[in-house]
Amino acid sequence: MAIVAVAGGSGKLGRAIVDGIKAAGNFEVLVLARKASARIVETDYSSPDAIAAVLEKNNVHVVVSALSSQSPPEQEFNLLKGADKSSVTKRYIPSIWGIRYTEEIASYFPPAATKLSFLSALQATSLDWTAVYNGYFLDYYGAPKVKTYMPPMALVVDLANNFAAIPGSGDVPVVFTHTFDVGHFTAALLTKDKWEKESYIIGDKVTLNEFVKLGEEVKKTKFTIEHDPIEKLKTGQITELPSHPPFYPYFPKQMLQGMFAAFGNMFENGVFDLKPSHTLNQDFPEIKPKTVKALITEAYGA
Template sequence: MAIIAVAGWAGNTGRAIVEAIAEKGQHTVLVLAREAKDVQGAQVIAVDYTDIDMLTATLENNCIDTVVSTINALDDISTELNLIKAAEKSVSTKRFIPSIWGVKYTEDMVPYFPIAQSKLNLIAALEAASSLEYTAVYNGYFADYWVLPKVESYQNPVVLVVDIANNFAAIPGSGNELVTFTHTFDVAAFVAALVGASKWDKESYIIGDKVSWNQFVQYAEEAKGVKFTVKHDSIENLKAGKITGLPSHPHMYPFFPKSMLQGFFAAFGRMFVEGAFDLKPERTLNEQFPEVKARKIKDLLLEAWGQ
């Protein structure tokens, strides 16, 4: 039985992982947080992410074997880099899962999606940490956003491409490119199995489902029994940081200004069109842990929107 520490519990994905590990019951799970709060199924340890020595002592004093990071810092990864340094110094800590939870980022993405550089820097730091075994988990896009609130999730409702509530879609490119989707609870179930594996690959892939955006819209239409208004955004517009706004977007503008939101989602649109989300791994956690079943997009949409 290993002792697993999940960092970034408040970031929603972390909560799902904590609960999945606790429910599996094969390992002890602790939560690293900036302040101690009660969490069902796990002890919470307050830490100062700016103090590497204190972080190291915390890992050692609690005999933490594995750190799973779900820290959502976007472009500022100093917190997670400090955690990696502490894990490398800790005599008890042998394994680390960085906060990637998406796709494999490349240098080509950096000019239009600077967050990619942050993720690449995390991998570089782990490569340099010779005492740590690590694996980056690639699961495509979280399916949760399109099935809230009917299908349980801890994610916040932020929708792109398909606005199911308003029967509207703004599809990047042709919409024929395949996209990998996985629900966070399914990701968490695979992670709960992964932490017990005797050996890790440096890349761990989870394929919840792979569908094109055109198929996605068709499934949503079938679930609701209505036809959607469908627009397409050209790759030229996406490269210019422009998308067709969805009816649900204006309510986010006070917190996420329109120009920033459009640029952010246009970057994802470009990645969809260029195939970044069409994961094609040699091995998957689905194959390694066949007892864990990931839900399909069609079934999730039917559960959330079926009449």
């Protein structure tokens, strides 16, 4: 049985990916982490040579990176260098997991520049690789009521408080995918003989206005709805949602507003309206991803 190493596999998205690969049963899973316990292998992310040694020792054929966006970029660079050095490692999935970033997006959303640099570095390797694009994580809207490893963090729609702050028109479709579905599709992707450079997962696609309407229908109540014009978003400001203040001690208000304003801008500009010519959904129709309505119903229907 081929061995897949998941970097960051003890983290939020990483755990969901590990769960999905284990459930599929086609691969043995090894978790790479800075500290080892159980089936986790201690890994020194500061050294490509040390990483290569770990991969070779454990006969790792595929590396899946789910390193946090808060991790120093050097960790991902060293990981892919180590994978390229390893004589047994042939395939790599970088820690992108979202949208297809561009230089324009990087001009107002700095993490995009880091993600683009990962892809540039991969192109210089001999590895077979693919970047996975899955839109925005649906989990944030159901946590902690719906099982997930992600924290609750309301963006645009605050289901718990019947409140929404719509960026722009709210009429542009957005792809939302649950992390467990990302895990299921990633497990299936590992079985493909040929990888394209881009692999797309469409969990569900709704406009933000439709998202709010679904919330109102399931909760049987009208939401308070505010609108944030693009001009406001470009200043790094959004309408504060009722669930945001408790996060400020850990995620300062200015930083949270700036990040969410960037997402609002991307939502309105269609960046999350993924329109690929081919999807993993088409390759693996047996995987039925969780819809926005199903998540809201599971979290608030009762």
